[in-house]
Each structure stands twice: as C-alpha cells, then as structure tokens.
Amino acid sequence: MAKVFNPKQTVLFPELFEDAFLPSITTLPDFDQALENFVRLSDFGALIDLNFHGIDKSYSLRLDEIQIPPKYLKTHTEKQSPVFNLFPAEVRNQINRMKYDVRSFFVHANHLKTNYGYFLFRNYFHKWDIHKKNKIEGLREYFTNEIGETAYEEYFRRLWHTGIDWIKSNLAEIHPYILTIDLDKQLPDERQSLRDSGMTINQLERNDRDLIVQFLILKMMHIPQTLTEYTDGISILSMFKTIHLDYLKNIKIESIEDIEQLFRSIPQNNL
Template identity: 35%
Template sequence: MSPKRNPSQLSIFPEISGDLAAPSIATIPEFDKALGNLIKMSDLGAFIQINIQGIEKIYSLNLHELHTPPDFLQNNITPAPITVHLFPQDTRNEIKKLTYEVKAFFNRGNSFKTSFGYFLFRSHFPSWKTYLQERQDALNQYLSDTLSKGVYGQYFLDHFQQGYDYFKDAADETAPWVFRDKILLKDIQEIRNNLMETQTTLSLLKATDLDFPFHALVLKTAHIPMVLHQFQSQVHVHSVFKTIHLEYLSDNDINTIEDVRKLTEKL
C-alpha cells in the first residue's frame, strides 16, 4: 500500500509517510498558536453535547417489505405501513418532560449555547456531573413508579397486539395464516429464543407458514425489552465532551470566555 499525500495538508508524521521533505504540522508557528489556544480554552470550559438513549422504542410494519403475496390480502391490496410505539402518547410526553429537564441546568451564569451544544464553564463541571446523575436517578424512579407491577409488560403486549391486528385486518380469507386467540409474554419469549437459536431473520420467514404474522412480529420487536429492568438498563442520560478542530484556533486569540463565544459565532 503506497501512502497518499494531499499537498494542501501537513503531515503529523512525515517520517512514516516516507516524505521527509514534507513539513510536519508540529513544526509550524500556526500549530503552536492553535495548540496554545486549545489549552487555554480547556482551562475555561468545554463543549458539551447531551445524549439521551434508549427512551424511544418503536417498530414499523410494511407488508410489502415482508414480501407478502398480494392474494393473501383483502382485495389484493397491501395496506399502508404503520409505526407502533411501545408507550402511549401521555407516557411518552411525561418521559420527554423529564429528559428536557436535563437542559434546564444550563443558564447564562454557567454556560452559553452554540450550534453544536453548550460551552460549559469549567468551574461548573462538578455540579454538572452531580446534576446529570440526579436526572438519571429521577428518570429511573419515574419509570419504576409508573411502569412496575405489570404495567410495562402490558404496554409491550398492547403494542405487539397492534401489529398482530394489522395483519389480521389485512388478511384475506384465502391466507393460510392461523391467528392466536390470546397473546402471552411467555409465548413471545419462547419464539424469540427459538428464532435466535436458529438465527432466523425476516428474510428467511415464509409467508406461507401458518404462524407467519406472529413470527414476523417477534422479529420486528426483538430489539424492545420485554421486562422493565431490561428497558431501564438501556436508558441513559449522559453528556459527550466535544472538541474543536485546530484549524479554527490558529487565527484567533483565546484568553476569555467571551473570546470563545465570538469564535463559535463564526463557525
């Protein structure tokens, strides 16, 4: 493999690239200034981006994508695709409120907003860490209080049933499918385990199988935990410290927070 060199870029390791004549970025004055500005900026604070993971649980159903034969469907017409949420709208709204409260920490006294997150002043790092953990604990407590004692399991069954009814309503009487009278969590778990052991995917399912709708839904919802504690283990409220490219720091002087603010307005 031969090294590729862009003449508009400076090499960090010219001795490795084989072009010893190429100047290293570490030897030019601009690099020293940019690195110095980066160090001073780090003393002032850091760019923070908030990530909230694991809250939104949905699946979509499209019988056309599942290669369902048209003659299995009423009037040979494929119904419009649907998207199904694990939680009802009111529960989703309450969870969103709790996640929005994370941003309530930021104000003019401890940060300023940028196009790619917040610049948090360094003196407020400890309080931000504490606040973030408090928000995580509050969210977990809400989930426990609201979704325990079988509530979460019922929500899972309800959203699974919506997809099952979608199949049932679309099916023509000529379809070979046999629909179950009652869906139980233990049956879903059993089929999940079987399909996982056999490494069965949606593309391997046969639409002519009697239990095709049930198996298709088990695979469609496989990414959604069936019990509350597993769902909670996927919910995380955390922040990511972002950096800034050195090229933006070579033509600026960073000494104060106001200097950082003016720099971000140019980006």
C-alpha cells in the same frame, strides 16, 4: 505503503495525499497556534452533545418489508402503518417533562449554547455529573413506582397486538400464517432464539407459517418485554465533542467572548 487518511485529522505530510482534500494547516506555527488554542479552550470547558438513550420506544411497519406474497394480501392495502408507541400520551408527556428537567441544568451562568451542543464551563463538570445521575435515577423511580411491572407488561401486550392487528387488516381472508403466540411463555424464548441466531428480517422465509410472528418479534426486538429490562437500558448520554484544529489556527482564545465568536464562525454541520 498503505495510505490511511482521516479527513477529520490534520495531515503532517500532505505531499503523500495528492488526491485528498486537506485541512489548511501545513506549517508548524499554524499547528502550534491551533494546539495552544485547543488547550485554552479545554481550560474553559467542553462541548457536550446531550442525548437520551433507551427511553422512547416505538416502531412502524411497512407492508413491503414483511414480503408477504401478493396472493395472501387484500386487493387494497395500507402500505405503511402509523407509528406505534409503547407508552400512551400521558406517559410520554411526563417523560418529556422529565427530559426538560434534565436540560434545565443548563443556565446562562454555566454554559454557552451553540449550534453544536452545550459548551459547559469546566467548574460545572462535577455538578453536571451529579445532576445527570440524580435525573436518571428519578426516571427509573418514575417507571418503577408510578408505572410498575404490571402496567408496563400491559403496554407491551397492547403494542404487540396493535402491530398484529395492522398486519391482519391487510391480509386476505385465506392465508397460511399463524398470528398468535403466548406472550408470557413463548415470546421470551422466541426472542432469545432469534437474537442468538442473528436472524434478520431479510432472511425470513416468505411462506413460513411463522413469518408474521417472527417478523414482528424482530421489529420489536429493541423494546424490552419487562420493566426491569427497560429501566436497565435507559441512560442519559453526554458525549464530549471535539473540534478540528483547522478552526483554531487563526484566532486567539483568551475569553468566553472569543469562544462565542469561534462557534459563530464555524459553518453549521461542519464541526
């Protein structure tokens, strides 16, 4: 019989897992108490982990990652680039303000702030869902109406050329590499071709004339080339987090104060 053990779950038959570190719930009364507290905790609300997906776009380059043969590099090179951001500082500042506006929903009356996220009270679940939908629409409207397709494409072009220029600054005067590509006509097809092939940076041929262009395409694959693709990919994620039953066996959840004490008692990063 194969033994499958998940350390985040309570084991009902610990004698089968002598070599594993096990949670200390080994009796049915402990399990019943923990389960009862879990239900009561859920009646009060849920722990939410808030993340923004697809909004911040940037990349950086390492010279050794490109694997250019040394004979094609300058004697003195810059090993790692700065972080290259898709958007200029003023746009990033506005994005940060809008993120703050999303978080402004969480006030003292509707949640508990913990080291593990926001414990949102149950009667605010629907209001949070509406707030989140409104804010993501506000983000999309900002990019569509205030930035626009033309400016976005210019930001992408600038980001591409910044990467090419950094790589070029480290190349010897004589090298075999092509450093140009038509960003409007060729790049979309090249991106799709590399995506479909499943090509990775490690699989690129070091002496191929297209090495640098293909490398940069792969490095920037996570950055949409058009505003429509970008806005379709942004989202606000609020994931419900669970709590191990082992933390619930020796307490009694009857009030908000009990929940506060519970989260204070859990060692950080142990949830």
